[in-house]
Amino acid sequence: MTKTYAHIAVATVVLLALAGCSGAADGTSGAAAPQVRSYTVAASVTPDDSPTLQRAQSRGHLIIGVKEDQPGFGYLDVVTGTRSGFDVEIARWTAASLGFGEEKITYKAVPSVAREQALANGDVDVYVGSYSITEKRKLAVDFAGPYFKTGQGILVQKDNETIKGKDDLKPGVTVCSITGGTPIQNIRANFPGVKTTEFDTYSQCVESLKAGQVDAVSSDQAQLLGFASQDPEKLKVVGETFTTELYGVGITKNDTSLRKAINTMLTDGTSTWTEIYEATLGSTGRAGEQPPVNNY
Numbered sequence: 391m392t393k394t395y396a397h398i399a400v401a402t403v404v405l406l407a408l409a410g411c412s413g414a415a416d417g418t419s420g421a422a423a424p425q426v427r428s429y430t431v432a433a434s435v436t437p438d439d440s441p442t443l444q445r446a447q448s449r450g451h452l453i454i455g456v457k458e459d460q461p462g463f464g465y466l467d468v469v470t471g472t473r474s475g476f477d478v479e480i481a482r483w484t485a486a487s488l489g490f491g492e493e494k495i496t497y498k499a500v501p502s503v504a505r506e507q508a509l510a511n512g513d514v515d516v517y518v519g520s521y522s523i524t525e526k527r528k529l530a531v532d533f534a535g536p537y538f539k540t541g542q543g544i545l546v547q548k549d550n551e552t553i554k555g556k557d558d559l560k561p562g563v564t565v566c567s568i569t570g571g572t573p574i575q576n577i578r579a580n581f582p583g584v585k586t587t588e589f590d591t592y593s594q595c596v597e598s599l600k601a602g603q604v605d606a607v608s609s610d611q612a613q614l615l616g617f618a619s620q621d622p623e624k625l626k627v628v629g630e631t632f633t634t635e636l637y638g639v640g641i642t643k644n645d646t647s648l649r650k651a652i653n654t655m656l657t658d659g660t661s662t663w664t665e666i667y668e669a670t671l672g673s674t675g676r677a678g679e680q681p682p683v684n685n686y
Contacts, residue, residue: 427479427669435489440647442515443488452490454481455500455514455640459593462616462671464519466499473497475616476670477637480537481518483662484639487655501590503570506530509642516648517640520613522572532645533638534652537663539681541631542573543611545618547599548626553606555629559584566595566604573608576633592617600624610635615674636681653683 437443446452456478457464464477485495500508505521508514509531523533546553559565561583567574569588577586587604589595595607596617607614611631618625641648656663660680667678 427482427666429483429486431486431491432489438647440645440651442642442645442648443651445512446488446490446515451494451496452485452488453496453498453513453515454485455505455508455517455519456481456497457519457591458499459591460520460613460616461620462674463613465616474670476538476612476666477518477520479666479670480639481516483659483666484516484518484652484655488651501570502568503590505570505640509640512642515641516652520610520637521640522610522635523638524572530643532641532643532649534641534649535638535656535683536636536681537639537656538612538637539679540610540612540635540637542576542608542633542635543614543631544628545596545599545607545609545614545625546605546628547602548622548624550605550626550628553628556581556632559606559608563606564604566598566607567609568592568595571609572633572635573610577608596625612671612674612676615671615676619674650685653685656680657683 435443437447456473458466458473460475460477463475464473465475466473481497482492482495485491498508498514500514500517500519505517505519506527509517521533523536527533544553544556544559552558553563559577559581562585564585564587565577565581566587566589567577569590574586574588577584587595587598589598592607592609592613595604598604599607600621607617611627614627618627639652641652663680664678671678
């Protein structure tokens, strides 16, 4: 796949990068001011042997599968219609590198359990939404990246002094996570006796936690920090991570040309990645480092 960036023909997309986080990672208050990101839209992108890009160019817009309920990662403000978060900015950056400005992006919310099917059916062209790369998933889809590294963590109510880490996930404790995600699979496989509750979205788990219907929510720690920052008076993240999760851009199986194009963007765009991190997840107080791209 060949492409000429906008050093020749330029279109600049100005985007709001941060919304949904209103405090620090430890649950203290301290709002971060929104920052603006600009992406240069590549010109003269030739699809070559990428059926996905050929399809997107033919229809005139790129369909990106996303999450809409994860503060700091993928969040939709239903009042303003503004999308924000680290994953959203990675999606916008990806689209721009493929020749699609913001006005030519169609976002489609897809729950975790339906991601592989959405890519296989062509319902979305790419998926950018805390999509952990696993060997099992690689049987059904391909991944560009990884573009982010985190690990499974625990979210509890602010006044909970019983659960301080993974060792406190014992029989009788109820943990909530999403259907189809790796965190709930890990809880069931490695924490015998722990009760599990699952929903389609993490926001439903968080509401159950606030209502006292579950004892903890377990997901990737970076996501949980976003929820804690959004409601620091009621929620906190405890303990250290206890898995390694690498997020990738999900693409249709065997679209090698598209995967290489996105990997090239990530490899050559280290400074852009850092700027996106600081503008979105920097307010959590946790340092971020871009993981090396795996050109499998």
